[in-house]
Amino acid sequence: xxxxxxxxxxVVLQLSGGNDYLNTVIPYTDPVYRDSRPVVGIPEDQVLAxxxxxxxNPAMGPLKTMxxxxxxxxxxxxxxxxxxxxxxxxxxxxxxxxxxxxxxEGWLGLATKDIDPQKENIVTTVSFGPSLFRALVSPGxxxxxxxxxESYGLLTGITGEKQREQILDRFSRMYAPExxxxxxxxxxxxxxLEAMKGADILKSAPANYHSIIEYAETTIAQKLRxxxxxxxxxxxxxxxxxxxxSFDSHANQLGMHTTLWxxxxxxxxxxxxxxxxxDAADNVIMLMFxxxxxxxxxxxxxxxxxxxxxxxxxxxxxKGGLYGEYPSTKIGDLQQGDLVPNLDFxxxxxxxxxxxxxxxxxxxxxxxxxxxxxx
Amino acid sequence: MTSNSVASKDKTTTIxxxxxxxxxxxxxxxxxxxxxxxxKGYEATVExxxxxxxxxxxxxxxxxxxxxxxxxxxxxxxxxxxxxxxLMHTERPLEEKMVLFWHQIFxxxxxxxxxxxxxIAQVDxxxxxxxxxxxxxxxxxxxxxxxxxxxxxxxxxxxGVNENWGRELLELFxxxxxxxxxxxxxxxxxxxxxxxxSTVPPRNYYSxxxxxxxxxxxxxxxxxxTFLGNTGxxxxxxxxxIICQQPATAEFVARxxxxxxxxDEPPVPAWSVTPPKDPKAIATLAxxxxxxxxxxxxxxxxxxxxxxxxxxxxxxxxxxxxxxxxTLRLVGQDILPGPxxxxxxxxxxxxxxxxxxPPSVEGWHxxxxxxxxxxxxxxxxxxxxxxxxxxxxxxxxxxxxxxxxGNLGAEELVDNCLELVGPVKTGxxxxxxxxxxxxxxxxxxxDTDESTxxxxxxxxxxxxxxxxxxxxxxx
Numbered sequence: 001x002x003x004x005x006x007x008x009x010x011v012v013l014q015l016s017g018g019n020d021y022l023n024t025v026i027p028y029t030d031p032v033y034r035d036s037r038p039v040v041g042i043p044e045d046q047v048l049a050x051x052x053x054x055x056x057n058p059a060m061g062p063l064k065t066m067x068x069x070x071x072x073x074x075x076x077x078x079x080x081x082x083x084x085x086x087x088x089x090x091x092x093x094x095x096x097x098x099x100x101x102x103x104x105e106g107w108l109g110l111a112t113k114d115i116d117p118q119k120e121n122i123v124t125t126v127s128f129g130p131s132l133f134r135a136l137v138s139p140g141x142x143x144x145x146x147x148x149x150e151s152y153g154l155l156t157g158i159t160g161e162k163q164r165e166q167i168l169d170r171f172s173r174m175y176a177p178e179x180x181x182x183x184x185x186x187x188x189x190x191x192x193l194e195a196m197k198g199a200d201i202l203k204s205a206p207a208n209y210h211s212i213i214e215y216a217e218t219t220i221a222q223k224l225r226x227x228x229x230x231x232x233x234x235x236x237x238x239x240x241x242x243x244x245x246s247f248d249s250h251a252n253q254l255g256m257h258t259t260l261w262x263x264x265x266x267x268x269x270x271x272x273x274x275x276x277x278x279d280a281a282d283n284v285i286m287l288m289f290x291x292x293x294x295x296x297x298x299x300x301x302x303x304x305x306x307x308x309x310x311x312x313x314x315x316x317x318x319k320g321g322l323y324g325e326y327p328s329t330k331i332g333d334l335q336q337g338d339l340v341p342n343l344d345f346x347x348x349x350x351x352x353x354x355x356x357x358x359x360x361x362x363x364x365x366x367x368x369x370x371x372x373x374x375x
Numbered sequence: 376m377t378s379n380s381v382a383s384k385d386k387t388t389t390i391x392x393x394x395x396x397x398x399x400x401x402x403x404x405x406x407x408x409x410x411x412x413x414x415k416g417y418e419a420t421v422e423x424x425x426x427x428x429x430x431x432x433x434x435x436x437x438x439x440x441x442x443x444x445x446x447x448x449x450x451x452x453x454x455x456x457x458x459x460x461x462l463m464h465t466e467r468p469l470e471e472k473m474v475l476f477w478h479q480i481f482x483x484x485x486x487x488x489x490x491x492x493x494x495i496a497q498v499d500x501x502x503x504x505x506x507x508x509x510x511x512x513x514x515x516x517x518x519x520x521x522x523x524x525x526x527x528x529x530x531x532x533x534x535g536v537n538e539n540w541g542r543e544l545l546e547l548f549x550x551x552x553x554x555x556x557x558x559x560x561x562x563x564x565x566x567x568x569x570x571x572x573s574t575v576p577p578r579n580y581y582s583x584x585x586x587x588x589x590x591x592x593x594x595x596x597x598x599x600x601t602f603l604g605n606t607g608x609x610x611x612x613x614x615x616x617i618i619c620q621q622p623a624t625a626e627f628v629a630r631x632x633x634x635x636x637x638x639d640e641p642p643v644p645a646w647s648v649t650p651p652k653d654p655k656a657i658a659t660l661a662x663x664x665x666x667x668x669x670x671x672x673x674x675x676x677x678x679x680x681x682x683x684x685x686x687x688x689x690x691x692x693x694x695x696x697x698x699x700x701x702t703l704r705l706v707g708q709d710i711l712p713g714p715x716x717x718x719x720x721x722x723x724x725x726x727x728x729x730x731x732x733p734p735s736v737e738g739w740h741x742x743x744x745x746x747x748x749x750x751x752x753x754x755x756x757x758x759x760x761x762x763x764x765x766x767x768x769x770x771x772x773x774x775x776x777x778x779x780x781g782n783l784g785a786e787e788l789v790d791n792c793l794e795l796v797g798p799v800k801t802g803x804x805x806x807x808x809x810x811x812x813x814x815x816x817x818x819x820x821x822d823t824d825e826s827t828x829x830x831x832x833x834x835x836x837x838x839x840x841x842x843x844x845x846x847x848x849x850x
Contacts, residue, residue: 025613087544088644088737101648132747134740144747147725154752155843157760163836166715166812171843174808184692184743188751188845195748246486246735250527250539300535301529305542336557 008317008356009238011227011271012108013220013264013288014133016245018087021293021309023257024051025056025326032329032362050074054326059295062269063312067320071272073374075311076324076349079341083292085305090291095135097346097365107349108239109138111357113250121236122197128223128242136241140190144198149206149226151250172196205233210337213274220244228274229285239356242275244359247290253302264288265302268314274300276316285315285356285375289345295337296329308339311348313374317356323372339360344369351375389413393420394798398850399636400416400424400679401468403701405769406776406795420680425506425672427468441716453719454491455730458498462700469675473505473697474498476635478730481548482738483525485731490583492519494731509628509669513549513615520572520586526736529571531564533596538564543736545618553647554623555603562600567611569595619669622661629660629674635677639742656683689800689849692745695726698754698850705796706761707768709789726753740828746848758842765835774834778821785814792837801846809844813837826839 023040027033028047041336048064056064066072079340080099084090096103108125116124119142127136127145146152155171175192180269209229215221223242230237244264249256268286277279293309308327327339334340347369350361353373362368382741393413397404401424401667403822404412412420415464437443437460465471478501488494497519504512516522517540523529526540541564545555555563569591574584600609605617618624630651634640637656641649651657659681660674667673668722678684693701727750728739739745773795777783780791789809793799801809816833820826841847 085542086550086552086644087735089552092644124433126745127749132744132749143747146745147749147753151389152749152752154755155759155839156756157763158839167836167840167843170808170812171839174805174844178802178804185802185845187743188746188848191746191748192755192845195752198748199752248487248735250537251530299530299537300532301530301537304538354777 007236007238007286008358009231009240010219010222010239010352010356011284011286012135012242012267013224013286014135014241014245014248015260015264015288015290016087016242016243017290018292018294018305019247019290019309020249020257020303022296022303022308023253024060024261025043025054025076025310026057027054027326027329029053030329032296032331035216038298038327040257040298040301040303050322055098057257057261059258060265062200062265063314066269066272066314070116070320071314071316071318072320073313073318073372075313075340075343075372075374076322076346077308077327078248078289078345079308079326079338080344080346081341083341084308085292085307087291092134094289094291094345095133097349105138106133106135107353107364108135108241109141111141111353111359112136112141112143113138114237114359114364115238117355118134118275122194123230123235123237124199125239126202126227126237126241128226128240129282133241133243138238139251142190142194142198144194144202146202146226148322149202152203154196159240168196169276175268202230205229205235208233211274211277213270213277215270215274216263216266218263218267220263221270224267224271225274228271231275232278232280249294249302250299250304251301253298256302273313282316285313285318285352287348288312288314289348293339296334296339299336306338307335308341311345313352318374321374323374330354347371380822384593389417391688391798392417392685395685396420396424397468397683398681398697398701399472399691401472402462402704403698403797404468405705405772407772414508418680420825421676424467424469424679425676427467427470431467431470431502432461432464453717454485454494455724455732456716457491457495459700459703459716459720461502462566462696463703470502470505473671474501475694476631477505477512479635479694479733479738480631480743481522482733482736483521483731484733484735487829488521488525489522490524490586491731492583493524493586497521498731506672506675507670509671510615510619512671513544514612515616516548517544517567517570517615518525518588520588523570523572523588524586528567531568531570533565533568536561536564536568536596540564540567544614547643547737549618549627550621550623551627551646552644554621559602562602562609563614565596565600566602566609566614569593570611613729622665624663625664626657628664629657632660632674632678633657634741636675637684637687639692642742642744643737653683656681659839660739689846691850692742692848693754693850694739694741694745695723695728695754696730696751697722698726702758702761705769706764707770707772722753722757726750726757751848754848755843758847759839762838762842763835765831770835770838773838774831777819777834778827782821783819785810785818788813788819788834788837792834792841796841799844799846803846804844805844809837809840812840812842821843 026042026047028044046058049055081104093099095106097107113124122142125136125143126135127143132145158167175189190209206229217227227240289311290309292301292306324343327342346365349365350369350371353359353361390409393409444457460473500515518802525606526543528535528540538560542560546552571589571591572586573589663674663677817832
């Protein structure tokens with residue numbers, strides 16, 4: 001695990017529910033924005049201006065600071081053709097890079113396979129959340145799935161060190177691969193063994209963690225704190241995945257969106273401060289995306305499902321700034337009232353896979369796509 | 376095999392089939408109940424499950440112990456605790472299983488509704504109507520305040536259409552992607568303008584306002600609409616009538632019932648591109664749906680009496696709710712309404728299925744997707760902790776049955792334990808490990824206080840190991 005050059009690490013923070021692009025990176029001088037957002041529009045004097053045309057949502061102060069320091073890239077107009085506007089389907093497409101057929105393998109599951117082909121490290125990829133994200137799924141690829149680091153462990157109810165050792169030994173034999181097992185039983189067996197091994201490795205992380213950074217009590221801050229603990233333990237984890245939401249702001253958008261971005265911005269700020277404090281920030285980037293943006297015209301309280309969105313990449317190792325073009329807001333240029341994506345998300349993935357991880361992106365994202373050069 | 380297994384072969388088969396029915400149509404049953412039901416017969420049991428005579432959980436009894444939950448406010452877990460009590464204590468297992476079925480499809484969550492009382496009211500509606508007409512269910516759903524708020528139909532106005540409910544009604548609640556156009560979504564949404572909620576001030580100062588359905592004529596779009604090729608001045612009920620007539624709806628409901636009761640299908644978004652595992656079974660269920668004028672009870676009867684159901688043993692991965700409720704019902708009924716219910720109600724959530732708080736309107740990804748290294752660990756740990764606690768009445772009953780068999784060798788002990796917690800069927804490798812483990816300390820004896828104590832502890836440990844076997848994850 002120890003190497004002279006630090007291995008590149010990514011943290012994906014998925015903004016689940018469909019984040020409203022127009023109220024995140026706000027085209028505040030655009031008359032179409034003003035006209036289309038009579039209820040959920042953000043007044044010009046509150047916008048954290050990036051330039052004379054666009055600016056961040058007022059709740060994104062810490063992210064604006066990172067942008068000013070050159071550590072945050074805004075990727076405009078991200079999406080894919082013919083958005084189905086369904087949360088489920090859209091998220092699947094983002095996870096599997098398969099807009100036409102139904103994919104079973106996630107892009108980061110495939111990346112895990114390339115990063116650690118011999119499966120030497122069971123915690124190469126760690127999912128933070130009650131369920132495993134499909135982006136991380138690839139048959140035979142171990143992914144540790146952690147909810148609460150502190151109480152992680154198998155059969156913790158067996159009393160006595162020796163008894164527990166014995167039982168776990170039985171467990172590992174019962175879960176060993178066996179001829180004639182069907183696919184699901186085989187998967188269960190493998191998952192059980194990985195759970196046992198992963199727990200042994202990961203449970204060391206919180207014990208050795210000390211920091212002067214105090215994280216907020218929000219769910220997203222606590223997730224990022226857990227990720228920091230594992231990263232700082234030097235366990236060789238290269239891919240972390242978590243989410244926050246719900247950004248599905250059909251109604252009462254203003255208050256809800258403000259809370260979400262306040263929590264996310266603060267948590268990210270604390271996370272990177274923690275890593276810097278431990279001199280462990282320079283090999284970490286964070287990707288933030290959402291399954292789609294939202295409709296240009298508000299519905300009188302919130303906004304409905306749309307198409308193009310914004311993605312963000314954060315870290316000391318990236319070239320901050322604006323990438324791509326803000327999609328046209330002119331009525332004639334919209335499709336079904338939505339911004340049309342002008343950058344395929346698979347290009348964004350390609351940059352990360354090739355320029356950050358040094359992997360061949362084409363087989364993972366299934367094709368060549370225009371890649372913004374933020375690294 | 377146990378010594379008397381040859382003589383009782385037929386009986387074992389029947390117990391196995393009955394256990395299968397009770398796992399799927401309910402949350403499992405202990406040995407006493409299985410034996411009672413076997414005596415009654417399979418078809419009679421199906422009929423009793425479809426037209427239950429037993430009692431529902433006594434909510435008043437529960438609320439006497441937990442008065443704060445009566446008008447549960449917003450604290451985490453309160454609503455889930457109320458429902459968990461129902462799940463654990465009902466004598467109408469299929470009725471309650473159908474509540475879970477509808478909740479998994481019409482997934483509505485506290486994360487947005489933020490009002491336990493209204494979510495519980497929705498669950499109560501599923502209980503009252505879950506086996507009746509699907510058409511009436513959709514109308515009740517469209518008028519359910521929690522659903523109206525969850526999918527923003529209260530913001531769906533003549534002057535500004537909000538498509539959230541209209542879209543999900545078609546995509547997730549009735550036909551599935553690929554069977555309608557974007558125009559149909561819009562027209563459907565127009566037909567539900569004016570279907571909203573009003574609030575009623577609470578009698579208690581600390582409560583949230585109750586919601587009730589309200590139809591606001593003046594906010595309803597009375598114009599002509601064209602929906603799925605039909606044109607007229609449609610209101611919401613007309614739309615639901617048209618939806619129910621679609622073959623896509625019959626197939627969609629049939630596939631959901633198959634996925635929930637028979638065998639795991641691929642995730643719902645794949646349905647438009649992946650054919651069903653058993654197209655004949657889906658066609659049979661869809662026909663029963665149409666022939667019975669959308670009567671869910673009739674479809675369920677066909678399902679439970681079919682060969683494809685009876686042969687589908689141990690082909691599904693238990694959902695977290697099935698793991699938790701099945702285990703709690705097995706280990707004993709007197710756990711609640713003690714103070715531990717809040718913690719118990721969170722367990723399914725730790726395993727990836729937080730009841731009354733699905734991750735989104737799409738509900739949960741089911742089947743093998745319930746299993747990952749984190750969730751598998753939670754499942755094993757929870758069941759092991761429960762089964763390993765020999766003070767629980769259900770575990771005590773298992774021990775009493777073991778005691779009645781006299782001294783037991785390792786193989787007999789393992790066989791009996793697997794029978795009594797399920798029956799659970801294990802592969803030979805698993806069985807070998809269990810027997811080897813059980814054999815470590817010789818024969819199990821119950822003749823003195825000391826040996827009884829030691830044997831009880833050994834059974835507790837063996838039950839924990841059984842909770843951890845792969846085969847335990849199947850339903």
